Amino acid sequence: MIAGGGIAALEAALALSELAGARVSMTVLAPNDEFVYRPMTVREPFAYSAAARHPLASIVRDAGAGLVADELGWVEPGKQLVHTKGGMDLPYDALVLALGAKLRPRYAHAATIDDRRMDETLHGLVQDVEMGYVKTVAFVAPGRMAWPLPLYELALMTAGRAYDMNVNLEAAIVTPEDKPLAVFGQEVSDGVAALLAGKDITVITSGYAEVPAQGEVVVNPGERRLAPERVIALPELYGPSVRGLHVGEHGFIRVDKFCRVPNAGPVFAAGDAVDFPIKQGGVGAQQADVVAESIAQLAGVDIEPRAFNPVIHGVLLTDERPRYLAAKLTGGHGFVSQFSDTPIDGVTQKVAARYLAPYLETREGAVPA
Numbered sequence: 001m002i003a004g005g006g007i008a009a010l011e012a013a014l015a016l017s018e019l020a021g022a023r024v025s026m027t028v029l030a031p032n033d034e035f036v037y038r039p040m041t042v043r044e045p046f047a048y049s050a051a052a053r054h055p056l057a058s059i060v061r062d063a064g065a066g067l068v069a070d071e072l073g074w075v076e077p078g079k080q081l082v083h084t085k086g087g088m089d090l091p092y093d094a095l096v097l098a099l100g101a102k103l104r105p106r107y108a109h110a111a112t113i114d115d116r117r118m119d120e121t122l123h124g125l126v127q128d129v130e131m132g133y134v135k136t137v138a139f140v141a142p143g144r145m146a147w148p149l150p151l152y153e154l155a156l157m158t159a160g161r162a163y164d165m166n167v168n169l170e171a172a173i174v175t176p177e178d179k180p181l182a183v184f185g186q187e188v189s190d191g192v193a194a195l196l197a198g199k200d201i202t203v204i205t206s207g208y209a210e211v212p213a214q215g216e217v218v219v220n221p222g223e224r225r226l227a228p229e230r231v232i233a234l235p236e237l238y239g240p241s242v243r244g245l246h247v248g249e250h251g252f253i254r255v256d257k258f259c260r261v262p263n264a265g266p267v268f269a270a271g272d273a274v275d276f277p278i279k280q281g282g283v284g285a286q287q288a289d290v291v292a293e294s295i296a297q298l299a300g301v302d303i304e305p306r307a308f309n310p311v312i313h314g315v316l317l318t319d320e321r322p323r324y325l326a327a328k329l330t331g332g333h334g335f336v337s338q339f340s341d342t343p344i345d346g347v348t349q350k351v352a353a354r355y356l357a358p359y360l361e362t363r364e365g366a367v368p369a
């Protein structure tokens with residue numbers, strides 16, 4: 001049983017289908033009709049084509065799984081049962097929780113990035129910048145932020161659009177990171193800092209922002225004050241708080257290095273729902289692959305599951321060509337950091353998922369890189 005219909009769930013289904021084939025019978029439990037390629041929604045406010053959307057049922061079918069259109073309500077690990085919000089009791093031999101995170105706005109006086117309505121939230125702002133009505137914009141990441149890449153992408157694309165329209169835009173990024181995109185390590189931070197400097201975007205690092213009123217940003221420590229006409233903010237993320245399981249801080253699901261939920265029997269978790277500080281599609285897909293190997297072993301496949309050891313790949317969209325980023329992590333910080341004009345390790349897709357990325361490329365209406 002795979003609960004969820006996003007990147008981690010579909011990667012788990014495709015991986016398990018590849019590794020275990022007919023040894024497993026899979027059910028995907030998810031309420032969404034469509035799988036939306038979330039990373040490409042950042043382009044929508046700039047009047048580029050919409051992010052790719054695929055019918056969930058057809059991907060699930062291609063993975064050889066059945067689909068139950070409902071939501072997980074709670075789990076009874078002792079009985080190996082999932083209870084759905086719609087009232088069904090579904091038994092499982094192994095359960096994968098890939099429920100994602102909940103987005104919550106941190107600031108009342110900012111426009112919060114929400115990929116479900118990216119165009120609606122930000123198209124007006126982009127138009128106001130193009131027309132020269134708005135000349136100062138702050139892009140703010142709260143302390144417990146979501147994946148930060150879109151904030152940088154939006155800042156770069158907005159600045160690029162202003163330049164194209166001969167508008168003098170003052171843009172600033174305020175972030176608690178100690179360097180731009182610090183999770184990717186030094187080389188990437190240096191590369192991104194140079195890109196931002198080239199677009200005259202000010203970056204305030206190690207900064208904790210408050211937005212006490214419209215057009216007012218206070219950055220601590222130091223109470224530095226900015227007065228942007230508009231503020232764009234990343235959301236904060238909260239875990240799914242699954243009833244029946246012990247969850248960690250802010251509702252995220254605790255897992256061991258094989259992405260198994262401790263003391264819950266054959267229950268695994270992957271993706272943004274997991275208590276791992278980096279909430280990224282590629283990282284979630286790697287967790288899903290780890291889970292698939294463990295479940296394949298439980299199903300009798302001769303395989304030695306590998307522990308979760310994340311490598312992060314990113315594709316940074318700008319107003320010009322994309323940049324390719326990579327890092328291998330230790331304790332949340334990159335130790336091998338790469339910044340390049342060309343794809344690194346052959347990764348061209350925004351979500352570096354071993355099974356899902358090539359699968360999506362071969363589908364009709366392939367996802368553009």
Ligand SMILES: Cc1cc2nc3c(=O)[nH]c(=O)nc-3n(C[C@H](O)[C@H](O)[C@H](O)COP(=O)(O)OP(=O)(O)OC[C@H]3O[C@@H](n4cnc5c(N)ncnc54)[C@H](O)[C@@H]3O)c2cc1C
Binds near residue numbers: 006270280283
């Ligand atoms: C604007 C933006 C840009 C991004 N850019 C990148 C990028 O360039 N590269 C990258 O790798 N990542 C990027 N990310 C992050 C990436 O999209 C997420 O990390 C990824 O989507 C997490 O996958 P997930 O499957 O864990 O969760 P989600 O994609 O959130 O999917 C969760 C799924 O669970 C389902 N669900 C929720 N509750 C229940 C329930 N109770 N029962 C059953 N199903 C349920 C939902 O319907 C959904 O199908 C970006 C995110 C955003 C918002």
